[in-house]
Amino acid sequence: MTARLVRFMAGASAERLSEGAEAPAEGMDPGLTLVLLGALLRTGMGPAAALDVLAEGRTCSAAAQMRCAARGLAVGLDWHEAWARAETDAAAGRLAPAARLVRQTLGPVVESGAAGTALFAHAARAHRSAWSAAARRQAERAGVQLLIPLALCFLPAFLALGVGVFALGLLRGLGSGP
Secondary structure (H helix, E strand, O other), rough: HHHHHHHHHHHHHHHHHHOOOOOOOOOOOOOHHHHHHHHHHHHHOOOOHHHHHHHOOOOHHHHHHHHHHHHHHHOOOOHHHHHHHHHHHHOOOOOOHHHHHHHHHHHHHHHOOOHHHOOOHHHHHHHHHHHHHHHHHHHHHHHHHHHHHHHHHHHHHHHHHHHHHHHHHHHHHHHHEE
């Protein structure tokens, strides 16, 4: 039941992203991935099974890396060895952002055995606020970059059509006399 709910939520998120927002470059939203991972672990699922459920049905590089790490954990590798294998199997030779965030957040929880509910929520909030700040900076930069073409196009047009016509009208009015 939980696995179906996770697949439904991940699919709904992908639909929402395709309806207008920009999809993450690697295909998995890291913030949502952390929230879903926290929910799976709260239900009592082990880290290997939770990673496998998160990656199920996905074809992006982050999902493949999570699947590889889950298989490594399932056959008895420790946390670092499983992720090292996933990293070497990666096409680019490095982890995708969502997989890297999962490794960093879930690692201390797996090694200590402590409950990581608050840690996952905090990491998801931190990721979303960093993403929001980056998007805000990018929007501000785009606004400044749009000002230059607008000034170069509209200011001369305003001067030629607005002020120029008005000045010609005044000059004609002065030249004809009373």
